[in-house]
Amino acid sequence: MYIESFQHKLAVSMYGEKAANLARMTQLGFPIPPGFAISVQAFEKNRGEGCGLSFLREELKEALGNINAPHYMVRSSAIGEDGEGHSFAGQLESFISSNQLDEICGFIEKCWRSYERENVAAYQQSSQQKLGGMGVVIQQLVDPDFAGVIFTRSHLHADAMLIEYVTGHGEQLVSGAVNPKLFHYDYKSEHIEGDDLHGFSDGIRCAMDIEKHYGKPMDIEWALKDGVFWVVQARPITTKWKEPTVFWSNTNVNENYPDPLSPLLYSIARKSYYHYFKNLARLFQLSESDIIRLETSFSNVIGSWGAKMYYNMSSIHEIMSASPFSTMLVKSFDNFVGYNEGQKSVNTSKKRGAKVQFVRSFLRLDRTLLAHVETFENRADRYAEHVNSSIVMDHHRHNFHQFMEIRLHSWYHASMADFFAMAYHGLLGKFCQRYFKEEATGIQNKLIQAIPNLISSKPVIEMHDILVELQKDEVMYSAFHAMEAGEFYAFLQNHETHDVKGRIERYLLNWGFRCSGELMLRAENYTENPSSFIALLQQYAKMGSGDPEQLILKKYQEAIATQKMFRRKIWTENTWNLPKSLIDLFLLKILVKKASKGISARERVRLKQASLYFHFKKTLNQISKHWVEKGIILEQEDIYFLTTEEIAELLDGSSLLKQSVKPIISQRKLDFQREASLAYPDDFSSSRGEDVRPESLTASGLNIDKNAKVLHGLCACGGTLQGTVKVLHSVMEADKLNPGDILVTRQTDPGWVVVFPMIHGLIVERGGMLSHGAIVSREFGIPAVVGVPGITEILKDGDQITLFADQGKIVIHD
Numbered sequence: 001m002y003i004e005s006f007q008h009k010l011a012v013s014m015y016g017e018k019a020a021n022l023a024r025m026t027q028l029g030f031p032i033p034p035g036f037a038i039s040v041q042a043f044e045k046n047r048g049e050g051c052g053l054s055f056l057r058e059e060l061k062e063a064l065g066n067i068n069a070p071h072y073m074v075r076s077s078a079i080g081e082d083g084e085g086h087s088f089a090g091q092l093e094s095f096i097s098s099n100q101l102d103e104i105c106g107f108i109e110k111c112w113r114s115y116e117r118e119n120v121a122a123y124q125q126s127s128q129q130k131l132g133g134m135g136v137v138i139q140q141l142v143d144p145d146f147a148g149v150i151f152t153r154s155h156l157h158a159d160a161m162l163i164e165y166v167t168g169h170g171e172q173l174v175s176g177a178v179n180p181k182l183f184h185y186d187y188k189s190e191h192i193e194g195d196d197l198h199g200f201s202d203g204i205r206c207a208m209d210i211e212k213h214y215g216k217p218m219d220i221e222w223a224l225k226d227g228v229f230w231v232v233q234a235r236p237i238t239t240k241w242k243e244p245t246v247f248w249s250n251t252n253v254n255e256n257y258p259d260p261l262s263p264l265l266y267s268i269a270r271k272s273y274y275h276y277f278k279n280l281a282r283l284f285q286l287s288e289s290d291i292i293r294l295e296t297s298f299s300n301v302i303g304s305w306g307a308k309m310y311y312n313m314s315s316i317h318e319i320m321s322a323s324p325f326s327t328m329l330v331k332s333f334d335n336f337v338g339y340n341e342g343q344k345s346v347n348t349s350k351k352r353g354a355k356v357q358f359v360r361s362f363l364r365l366d367r368t369l370l371a372h373v374e375t376f377e378n379r380a381d382r383y384a385e386h387v388n389s390s391i392v393m394d395h396h397r398h399n400f401h402q403f404m405e406i407r408l409h410s411w412y413h414a415s416m417a418d419f420f421a422m423a424y425h426g427l428l429g430k431f432c433q434r435y436f437k438e439e440a441t442g443i444q445n446k447l448i449q450a451i452p453n454l455i456s457s458k459p460v461i462e463m464h465d466i467l468v469e470l471q472k473d474e475v476m477y478s479a480f481h482a483m484e485a486g487e488f489y490a491f492l493q494n495h496e497t498h499d500v501k502g503r504i505e506r507y508l509l510n511w512g513f514r515c516s517g518e519l520m521l522r523a524e525n526y527t528e529n530p531s532s533f534i535a536l537l538q539q540y541a542k543m544g545s546g547d548p549e550q551l552i553l554k555k556y557q558e559a560i561a562t563q564k565m566f567r568r569k570i571w572t573e574n575t576w577n578l579p580k581s582l583i584d585l586f587l588l589k590i591l592v593k594k595a596s597k598g599i600s601a602r603e604r605v606r607l608k609q610a611s612l613y614f615h616f617k618k619t620l621n622q623i624s625k626h627w628v629e630k631g632i633i634l635e636q637e638d639i640y641f642l643t644t645e646e647i648a649e650l651l652d653g654s655s656l657l658k659q660s661v662k663p664i665i666s667q668r669k670l671d672f673q674r675e676a677s678l679a680y681p682d683d684f685s686s687s688r689g690e691d692v693r694p695e696s697l698t699a700s701g702l703n704i705d706k707n708a709k710v711l712h713g714l715c716a717c718g719g720t721l722q723g724t725v726k727v728l729h730s731v732m733e734a735d736k737l738n739p740g741d742i743l744v745t746r747q748t749d750p751g752w753v754v755v756f757p758m759i760h761g762l763i764v765e766r767g768g769m770l771s772h773g774a775i776v777s778r779e780f781g782i783p784a785v786v787g788v789p790g791i792t793e794i795l796k797d798g799d800q801i802t803l804f805a806d807q808g809k810i811v812i813h814d
Contacts, residue, residue: 002042002056003063006035014039016077016135021234028213030206031230035139036063037077043112043134053105061101069140072097073232074107076114079132092134094171096141104138111136142230144169144223150207151237153217154184159244161185161207163200170221170232203229210234248303248310249683251787252337252768255749256519260307260676262640263668264620264647265521269309271644272407273301277319279412283365283419284323285358294319306678306694313339324354332426338714338768338787339683362423366594369420373601376413379406380608387615393626397651399619404644406612417605421598425769428591431584435569442718442806447563449717449778450556451596456603456772457779459511460548460753466503467541476500485535508533513614514607514750516731521617522640539734543758548780551757555781563592599775606772610750623651634662641668682766682789706794711810713763713791716774718806719783721761725799727792731755742803744795748773756780761803763810765791785810 004010006026010019019037026032042056053060064072076092093114095107115134148165164180185204203222206229211218214236221233261269278298281291291298297315304310320329334340383406387399428447432440470477476498479491492501512527526533566588574581624639632650633639639647642661649655678694686692723742728734734755737743742761745752749772756762756776762784764773769786777784783805791810795801800813 001059002039002045003036003059004039005063005066006032006037010037013079013132014041014135016040016079016133016137017235018075018077018233019135019137022137022139025210025231025234030210031228033073033140033142033230033232034067034069035073035137036067038108038136038138040079040133040135043115043136046109046112053108056108057101057105060104063138064099064101064104067140068099070099071141071143072099072104073137073139073141074104074111075137075139075233076111077135077137078115079135096169096171108136108138139232142223142225142232144225144230147223147232148180148221150203150220150222151217152207152211152220153237159187161187161204163203170223200224200229206231244688245314245685246688247313247683247685248305249313249337249339250308250310251339251682251766252771253302253309253311254682254747254766255771257309258517258747258749259520259523260672261304261309261520262522263643263672264640265519266304266307266309267643267645268404268407270302272411274298275408276411276415277301277316279415280419281319281322282412283361283416284320284325284329285354285361286319286322290322294322305680307672307676308680310680311337311339324358328426328430329423332422335426335429335714335769336422338766338771340787365416366420369416369597369601372413372416373604376410376605377608379410379413380612384611384615387618390619390622393623396619396622396626399616400623400647400651403612403616403619404648414605414609417598417601420594421602424591424595424598428595431587431591435566435573439806441715441808443562443566445715445717445778446559447566447592448595448599449559449781450552450554451600451779452556454600454603454775454779455607456750456753456776457548457552459507459514459750460757462503462507462511463537463540464548464757466500466507466537469500469503470541473498473500480538480541485538486531489531489534504530504533513610514753516749516752518610518750519613521613521620522637525614527614536731536734540755540758542735543737543739546757548757551780555779558781563588603775606750623647632661633665638662638665641665641672706790708794709812711788711791711794711812713785713788713808713810714769715805715808716762716764716767716769716771716784716786717777717782719761719781720802720804720806721783722800722802723760725795725797725801727795727797728755729792734758736797742801744791746792747771748776752776756782761805763788763791763795763803765789 004015004023006019006023008023009027010023012020015023015037022032022035023037038056038060045051045055046053073094074097075094078092093111095110097104097107112134115131146165146167147170148163149170151162151164154160154162162182162184164182166180203224207218207220210220210231214234217237219235219237220231223230223232257265257269278291281294281298286294297318300312300315301319302309303312316333317330320326320333323329383399383402386395386402390396390399425448429440429444432444432447436443470480476495480488483491492498492504495501508527508530512530512533513525515523515525517523518525524532526536567585570581570584570588574584620639621636624633624636627633627639627650628636638661642650642665646655646661650661680694681697684692684697686697721742723740724738725744726736726738726741727744728736729746731752737755737758739758740760741758742763743755743759744763745765747766748764752773753776757780759782762773762777762782764771764784764786765788767773767786771786774784774786783803785803785805785808788810795812802811802813803809804811
């Protein structure tokens with residue numbers, strides 16, 4: 001006998017992989033069209049004897065009668081055709097036939113002859129895979145409404161199926177006669193993107209069961225007729241499996257962590273971002289099942305490259321895509337941090353009920369925002385009091401653990417401010433877009449400029465007040481200008497009762513920990529080195545800038561005028577629709593108020609965050625001093641090369657392996673020095689789990705044209721001006737600035753606030769709409785553009801440019 005039904009087990013060596021797989025799946029209960037296979041022996045007999053199909057006709061007639069279908073598919077099933085490492089798909093012949101015996105016999109012979117075709121021989125030679133004979137599969141033809149292929153693991157998304165399909169028979173897809181439609185099924189969210197195949201859920205479940213049975217990613221040919229799903233063929237995916245792509249970016253996070261992170265700081269950051277995004281996830285209304293499912297993403301929100309911190313944007317987007325309002329949140333977050341690269345997969349399938357619940361929870365939490373901010377502020381203030389009053393080692397041990405508790409488990413109070421600042425900023429931008437189109441970003445930024453009592457403008461106001469007080473005393477003011485910074489600070493110590501000394505001491509107490517790298521722990525701040533603050537004050541005095549409070553008041557009046565203009569536009573465009581006018585006027589008022597409140601809350605939280613890290617540094621200094629005395633470490637800096645777990649175990653003597661930490665620290669210092677010497681692009685991608693080196697990378701999507709005359713970024717504060725460029729790499733270079741200059745720098749942080757009243761324009765290479773530079777530029781109404789790739793390499797001191805900030809455009813003049 002040469003023919004065997006799919007109801008029986010078929011050996012690959014006798015019938016080929018295709019026939020064996022179809023028989024296997026038939027017996028397992030998968031929806032396979034009825035059929036049978038002709039063995040390799042029949043092929044060999046025909047090939048060797050040239051006897052035609054006379055020896056096969058009676059057996060073939062009986063097999064066809066058992067199926068009794070009007071039409072059939074006649075397909076090759078060669079030995080070695082569908083291996084795990086290769087596939088001859090499309091190389092060997094398949095035919096649609098009527099139920100006439102002679103026609104079917106003719107197509108069987110054509111299948112056999114395709115074994116000798118030149119293209120098959122060429123493929124065997126190139127793939128180094130040889131065929132071992134030809135079986136033939138004959139199945140009842142399903143005349144489908146749709147047909148296609150399922151790849152149970154997409155090469156584009158590791159956690160998704162890829163489905164390609166055409167209308168009618170699948171041969172159109174194999175031959176390339178038509179371009180197929182495609183969509184993804186996301187395993188994690190159970191979301192089908194772009195699905196127009198109604199009732200395809202049976203196919204999804206069937207494909208998952210086939211993959212589970214075979215234990216490997218599968219390539220499944222299918223047909224859909226009257227809503228019934230059929231499997232036509234299944235074979236292992238032969239393309240080499242590639243780990244999914246991860247997109248990395250240091251945008252915005254570089255503002256807080258501009259320098260290489262010590263092992264201690266990285267161990268804090270990695271845990272804290274894990275909890276921070278879990279808190280945000282609950283604010284985004286992710287279900288507990290989604291939060292459990294996304295554990296890997298939460299655990300990998302950040303990474304370290306060249307010892308610097310990077311966002312794992314793939315993990316962040318995946319977390320946000322599980323929210324009912326994923327599209328808006330992903331866009332708002334990217335604007336928030338200034339990110340424009342990478343893939344952004346969002347879930348648009350959430351039910352209306354989930355969106356209603358999100359809105360209810362959003363409004364409820366909004367009412368508690370200020371209470372949460374005050375709770376966080378009070379917690380930070382109490383921590384500072386405890387640190388400042390601590391004397392014995394047990395106090396310092398307690399303060400260490402208190403900081404970790406606040407940073408890891410009580411930070412949700414602070415995360416509320418980030419969430420609402422981001423959300424309301426995004427909603428206001430969307431509202432402005434309805435009325436102003438291309439000008440929307442500029443209008444949005446004017447509406448929220450010069451927010452009253454914004455905490456981030458207080459330091460520069462107090463610096464101005466110190467200078468005013470200095471000018472009242474001619475001797476003191478003369479010494480201030482004539483002496484070096486350290487000399488003048490020593491001079492002040494001899495004037496204990498002078499108002500200037502008191503004002504400077506209050507400034508250092510309240511704001512001295514706010515400086516570049518304020519969260520780095522190892523960076524020196526103004527409180528620790530008061531002479532550096534005097535130097536900054538001297539630079540500020542040389543600029544001769546005006547009263548910052550008056551400047552803020554002027555910009556606030558501009559914001560009020562912009563609101564009035566907006567209200568007139570709403571009335572004008574809705575003349576005959578009074579209800580819409582009233583609703584939009586109400587929305588404008590509420591969104592401006594809420595966006596301003598969110599930004600203000602976020603800046604309050606960031607101030608207390610800096611205070612927490614400063615006082616934690618004091619705690620670490622006391623602990624490390626004690627350990628040096630006991631001989632546990634060699635020098636105080638060594639504590640920064642231990643992780644939080646190791647420090648906790650040393651404090652309590654509870655480490656699992658009792659060994660000296662000195663050799664560990666010594667080796668880590670060498671490793672840290674080597675890693676910190678590597679320079680990675682700001683944005684790049686890697687395969688998951690891949691340890692890439694910078695020499696193998698190019699910046700993701702970044703192609704800097706140093707001869708470009710027009711550049712673009714994000715509008716942070718509107719306005720148009722022409723001026724001279726000054727490129728600064730540090731705030732301590734502020735003495736280079738002249739009145740009217742346009743400051744160009746890589747990034748800003750709270751330490752830069754003192755230079756803002758000195759400049760007329762700002763361009764920042766890195767940063768988003770809610771970065772510190774963007775917020776403070778709006779506070780002083782300084783036209784600003786952020787997120788301009790490579791700008792510090794393109795522009796040079798003295799270049800003449802026009803800044804069209806409303807459009808995010810920079811024009812360089814010859």
